[in-house]
Amino acid sequence: MRNLVKANKSTIAAFSVCFLLLILYSKNLSFTDEADNLLGALSLKNGVDIYKGFYSQHTPFVYYFVSLFSFIGVSSYEAFRICMSITLLLMWIFLFTRYNNFFGKNVILYFIAFYVLMLNTTWGYMILSDVFQGYAVLVLMLEALLFLEKQYFTKGSMFIISAAIFISTMSAFVSVYSVFIISLLFLYNRNFKKNHIIKEVKQYIFLALCVAAPFLVLLLWYGFTGNLSNFYEQAYQFNRTFYSKYLGGFGTSAIRTFIDSMLVWTEHIKVSLLGFNKDSFINTLLVIFNFLFFYIHFNKNKICAIGLFLFVGYCGVRGYVGFHALPYYIVSFFNTAYVLNHYLHIPNSNITSKKIIKILLTVLIILVCNNYIPNMGKNLFADKSVIAQSAYDPYIQKITKSNDKIWVSSLGTQSYINNHRLPAVRIATLVPWFYDAYKDKILGDLSTNKPKLIIFERDSDVWGHVYSSFAPELYAYINQHYTALNENDSVERNIYIRNDDYQKVIKDLWPGEPSLKEGDLITNQTKIYRIENGMKRYITNPEVFEKHGFKTDGIIQIDDETILKIRTGAPIDK
Known part of the structure; x- marks a missing residue:
C-alpha cells in the first residue's frame, strides 16, 4: 500500500488540489433545479414517492440518488453540497482507475482540472441532473472508444455501459439522442466474422439485457406501486404536451428535435469560429479542440470520427452554453485534455503543431483561471444556510414550525430546505406549464392541507408570465382564504396568512413598544x-x-x- 501511494504521489496531490478547488465553490449560489432535486430527495425520505406525492417533469435518477444522503440524515444545503463533492471525487477516481492506462494519466488529470476551473460557468458544483447526465455520456463515449480499439465487450464494460445509459437517460431523457449515436459505434464491429456470428450475437444480446435490466426494475417498481402512469405522464408526456408550449423540449416531434439539434450544433460551430469575442472565447477554444479531437480520430477511423462529431453535437441538445450545457462541457473538457496529451506528451508529434497547441493551452489556462478565481471561496466561512437565503426565511421560521406544510409558489424552492418545511402542494413550485396541467390538483391540495403560510409573488413573473395573470383562479382562492401579511412592505405583501390565524400572527410578529405613543x-x-x-x-x-x-x-x-x-x-x- 505504501509503495502504491508513493508511486502515485503526484496523482494523489493533483486529486487533492482539485477536490479543494471544488470545495471552495461548495457554498456558492444555488438554482431552482438544484433545490428541486434536494426537495425530491427529502420527500422520498418522508415516504412520498416521486410522481405520486411529489410532481415532477424530470426523470427520477437524481432524486433517488440524492435521497441516499437524506436517508443517512443529511438535510441542509451545506451537507448536501459536501456529499456531492465527495461523489464527484469518487467519479474522478473511477475515471482514473478505469481509463488512465488506455488514454493516459495526463488526460484524466487535465480533464479534472478543466472541470473544476470552469465551475463558475458550468455550475458543475451544484447537485444538478445535468452533472450526472454529463458524466454518464462521457463514460459512454470512453467505453465506445475502448470497444472500437479492442472490438469486444467484457462483463465489466457491459455493466458500465448499462449503468451509464440508465443514469444519463434517467437524469435527462434528452440523452436518448447522444445514447443512440454512441450505440451505433458499439454496433460498428470491424472484426465481425461469419464463423463467429453466434458468439458475436450472444455478446450483443447479453449487452442488451444488461442495458434493459435497470429500466425493467424501475418500471416494475412503478407498476407495483401504482405509479407507472404518473411516471409516463409527468416525465415524458407532460414535457411534450405542456412544457414544450413554453420553453421547447421534445415538443410533438422527437424526429424534428433530432434534426434541429444538428442545425443548432452547426450554427454554434459557425458562431464560435467566425463571430467569437472575449466573452465567448472559451467556447471558441472548445470548438477548436473538439475538431482537433475529431481530426485525430478521423486519421484512425473515419466512421468513428463522424460518430463522435454527431455525439458531441447531441450532448448539447439542451444548449452549448449555460448549466444545461454541462454534458457538452464535460465531454468537451475531456476531448480538450485528449488533444493536449496527444500533441504535448506523445513522442514524434509535429513540432509546429506542438507550438500551436502550447499557445492555445496558455490562452485556455488564462481564461479558465480568470473564470474560476472571482467566486473562489465565496461564503465558505459564512454562517449556515447562507446558500440561497431568502427574505422570506425569517418569517417562515417565526410563523411556522419545523416540518409544517407551507407553499412557496415562486421559484424559491430553496426556502423549504433552508427552513426544514414541507410543501403543502404536490407541485412544490408554481410555473405556467404546471398550472395549465394541474390547476385542479393545486387548488385541491391547498383546500385539503390548508397551509398556514403561502408565498405568492402576485406581481412577479416567471419566464415573462405574471403569477396573478396566468393563475387567476389560484389568486382568487388565496384572496378568499388568506390575507397578505402587510401591503406596505415589499416582502411582507407576498406572504399570505390563513385568515383564521392572521390576527394572532400579527400580534406575535409585532407586539409593539408600550413606551411609544401616537405621533412619536x-x-x-x-x-x-x-x-x-x-x-x-x-x-x-x-x-x-x-x-x-x-x-x-x-x-x-x-x-x-x-x-x-x-x-x-x-x-x-x-
Whole structure:
C-alpha cells in the first residue's frame, strides 16, 4: 500500500488540489433545479414517492440518488453540497482507475482540472441532473472508444455501459439522442466474422439485457406501486404536451428535435469560429479542440470520427452554453485534455503543431483561471444556510414550525430546505406549464392541507408570465382564504396568512413598544419613522420631514430590535 501511494504521489496531490478547488465553490449560489432535486430527495425520505406525492417533469435518477444522503440524515444545503463533492471525487477516481492506462494519466488529470476551473460557468458544483447526465455520456463515449480499439465487450464494460445509459437517460431523457449515436459505434464491429456470428450475437444480446435490466426494475417498481402512469405522464408526456408550449423540449416531434439539434450544433460551430469575442472565447477554444479531437480520430477511423462529431453535437441538445450545457462541457473538457496529451506528451508529434497547441493551452489556462478565481471561496466561512437565503426565511421560521406544510409558489424552492418545511402542494413550485396541467390538483391540495403560510409573488413573473395573470383562479382562492401579511412592505405583501390565524400572527410578529405613543418620531440611526396607529411610517427624505413641521430635537433613539417589534406602515413621502 505504501509503495502504491508513493508511486502515485503526484496523482494523489493533483486529486487533492482539485477536490479543494471544488470545495471552495461548495457554498456558492444555488438554482431552482438544484433545490428541486434536494426537495425530491427529502420527500422520498418522508415516504412520498416521486410522481405520486411529489410532481415532477424530470426523470427520477437524481432524486433517488440524492435521497441516499437524506436517508443517512443529511438535510441542509451545506451537507448536501459536501456529499456531492465527495461523489464527484469518487467519479474522478473511477475515471482514473478505469481509463488512465488506455488514454493516459495526463488526460484524466487535465480533464479534472478543466472541470473544476470552469465551475463558475458550468455550475458543475451544484447537485444538478445535468452533472450526472454529463458524466454518464462521457463514460459512454470512453467505453465506445475502448470497444472500437479492442472490438469486444467484457462483463465489466457491459455493466458500465448499462449503468451509464440508465443514469444519463434517467437524469435527462434528452440523452436518448447522444445514447443512440454512441450505440451505433458499439454496433460498428470491424472484426465481425461469419464463423463467429453466434458468439458475436450472444455478446450483443447479453449487452442488451444488461442495458434493459435497470429500466425493467424501475418500471416494475412503478407498476407495483401504482405509479407507472404518473411516471409516463409527468416525465415524458407532460414535457411534450405542456412544457414544450413554453420553453421547447421534445415538443410533438422527437424526429424534428433530432434534426434541429444538428442545425443548432452547426450554427454554434459557425458562431464560435467566425463571430467569437472575449466573452465567448472559451467556447471558441472548445470548438477548436473538439475538431482537433475529431481530426485525430478521423486519421484512425473515419466512421468513428463522424460518430463522435454527431455525439458531441447531441450532448448539447439542451444548449452549448449555460448549466444545461454541462454534458457538452464535460465531454468537451475531456476531448480538450485528449488533444493536449496527444500533441504535448506523445513522442514524434509535429513540432509546429506542438507550438500551436502550447499557445492555445496558455490562452485556455488564462481564461479558465480568470473564470474560476472571482467566486473562489465565496461564503465558505459564512454562517449556515447562507446558500440561497431568502427574505422570506425569517418569517417562515417565526410563523411556522419545523416540518409544517407551507407553499412557496415562486421559484424559491430553496426556502423549504433552508427552513426544514414541507410543501403543502404536490407541485412544490408554481410555473405556467404546471398550472395549465394541474390547476385542479393545486387548488385541491391547498383546500385539503390548508397551509398556514403561502408565498405568492402576485406581481412577479416567471419566464415573462405574471403569477396573478396566468393563475387567476389560484389568486382568487388565496384572496378568499388568506390575507397578505402587510401591503406596505415589499416582502411582507407576498406572504399570505390563513385568515383564521392572521390576527394572532400579527400580534406575535409585532407586539409593539408600550413606551411609544401616537405621533412619536423614532430612529435607529439609519431611518426616521413616525408612529401612527401603532405602525412605523418611514419619512422618505428631509424635504418631507420639514414640510410636515417635524422637529429633530424630539426624535427618540431606539435599537433595531425594538424597531422590528413595530409593524411597517405606508411611507410618508409627500
